[in-house]
Amino acid sequence: MRSNSFITQRVVFALQNYLNGQLQGSRSYADTTIEVAHDDSLFININGNPIMTIVGGPNAKDVSSVLVTAGFYYDSDGNPTKITRERLNGLLDALGEKGVIPQGVRVYIDREYGVCYLKHEDTRIPMGKHYNRFVSIVPNASSFEYKLQEEVLK
Secondary structure, X not given: OOXXXXXXXXXXXXXHHHHEOOOOOEEEEOOEEEEEOOOOOEEEEEOOEEEEEEEOOOEHHHXXXXXXXXXXXXXXXXXXXXXXXXXXXXXXXXXXXXXXXXXXXXXXXXXOOOEEEEEEOOEEEEEOOOOEOEEEEEOOOOOOEEEEHHHHXX
């Protein structure tokens, strides 16, 4: 049986290839699928449900938006599952290393409050079934800029 970290590593490797303009079509790694659309956007899904969409690509300098979703599978508190958080953190790390977003953007659960957050430095955005189901990160390596789902849906 493959570990989730192995699958996350494969997904991150595919994302890195995409950001270098070297990924076309789709790839599946166990429960996770990566697909490059006709407009060069990248869709990353777990069991057919989106966890991240990168608009603009296929090169890091062409990315216009990174849409991070809480997924469609939640724990008993309405937070994204451990697998969703693991995949997202691997993808967010890769985007930070490539300079698409600031380094250090993470998804984690604050055990004191039992809430999942998308975090960078002192900025925390609650994510989950009862909060923001998605957040759009504006590509910028030097500052963390984002739009909440209400702003994106306007």
